[in-house]
Amino acid sequence: MTFLSGLLHNRLQRVICVILLTAGLTWLYLWWRILDHTVSAYFQAGGFWLGLLLFLSGMVPGRDGSRKAGRLEFMAGALLMLLWLFLAFVYGITTADDKFQAAHAEVRDAKMEQIDIKHIPSVPKTFAKYKGDKMLGQVPNFSYYQMGDYSIQKIDNELVWVAPVEYNGFFKSLSAKTVTAYVKISAEDENAPAELMSGYAMKYVPSGYFSGNIYRHIRADYPSAVLFEASFEPKDDGSPVYVVPYGHYEKYRNVPYVDGVFLVDPESGTIEQYGTDQVPAFVDQVIPASIADTYNTYFGKYKHGYLNTLFGKxxxxxxxxxxxxxxxxxxxxxxGNMSWFTDHTTLDETSKSLVGYSLINARSGKFTYYGGQTVSSSGLANGSAAINSVNKTFLKDQWTGASPTLYNIYGEETWFVPVTDGNGLLRELALVNAKNPQILAHHKNKASAFASYKNLLVSFGSGQMDPTGSAQQKEIQGRIVRVSFVSEGADLRVKWMMDNSDKVFVVLESQYPYAGFLQAGDQVRVQYVDTEELVVTASKVTNLTVNK
Known part of the structure; x- marks a missing residue:
């Protein structure tokens, strides 16, 4: 009691105790949350409470009952609380220009580059998860574990989904001690089975506890680094690696930047640090998805400052x-370079209009925004409109579109939409033209879906849209050596080979009424879109033998 009484009346001792107590509790909080040990982090976590305790301390009377000697503590506490409140609720408003500049977007009044359809993943995350989750039962002591997050990446020149096995709670982690496996699923072959990659002893994982937590493991050696979310990225030889981006904040803690990555071997715990310009080639994801999403928001929101978000807009x-x-x-x-894609729309959440779209290189962070007159004059539909078109098409089956992604396909901006059932099982692959969502092709496999879409583009090409884009319009004249006829609903699909070309030419009878009369030996003149594929769709056919 004598000590407490003395402490209450000895202001210097009281202030020292308040500072030490706040610093200790703040350190404990940062340790528990695995946050960076920087001045801004300490102030954000403990600044208000230090101010409040000093404020209250200043109100305690001295030995003579006077409060005059506590005015300094009182004022210091009040100022600290006001500063904390200003930084927490007001200062961020003044950083709108800095946030816009952080995105550092290059605006292009053009379409994105045309994509090779081989690099379009046909397996959506929902289907990968459906396949991968079933593999958990093959893991020894599977009740100790659960499946982690699924991410897509390039391994040995193939696009795959990978998901690490994670601990299923604290007590089960004590029994398991290590994580033994991860799951790999092809993103390019919808029929390929999931693979369980086992035989590992991973001690340092995101779901680990105490020293086994991968973030806490890094924090022990790099206390001041700002850590972003980890991605699981095995090497080409299959050995597991966690990639943990690190960086810093500017403008207090309002504007995040990525400075590099830590590569962690989850078995040995070895940590390698690389700057953004030194990251090994096998790493796809230097810029995490959260930062890419944040920069997209900054770019769309703060071009004309904060006040414009309230007035004028x-x-x-x-x-x-x-x-x-x-x-x-x-x-x-x-x-095979990875980028983060998203489309931009108006502030109306129900809008189906596309005002632009962006690609952020996942390694370099280069932000490219495709907008301007090229997009605005095209009247493109956004991802929601593409999903709506797909859902209406499969309304009877109650299948729905998932994860729409915009590509430049055959020179046309096109939404690629996997179609799944209620269990996440892949049913169809759909292609929706962004200019005209009524042009929608779908099939169970990717090659057939793209072939159908190409036929539709040619059918609508006359006067309504230009299906060529960057693909080259060509003409060839020669003799038919083989021909085949295949019914396609109420239509007839005709394929033929010519003596002076290795390509297979295709036309629908609805496009060319004389197609059903083609036969081997006929001389024909064909106009077609050269997409550098073996099978090409004819945009115009003239049978020179019968002059039709």
């Missing part, structure tokens, strides 16, 4: 949001 647009999450989707270009 000039040029405001926002990335599309989805109920199932995944605001940004991983896409891969011709060389």
């Amino acid at each position: 000039r040029d405001l647009h926002m990335p599309t949001t989805w109920e199932e999450g995944d605001e940004v989707v991983a896409v891969f270009d011709q060389e």
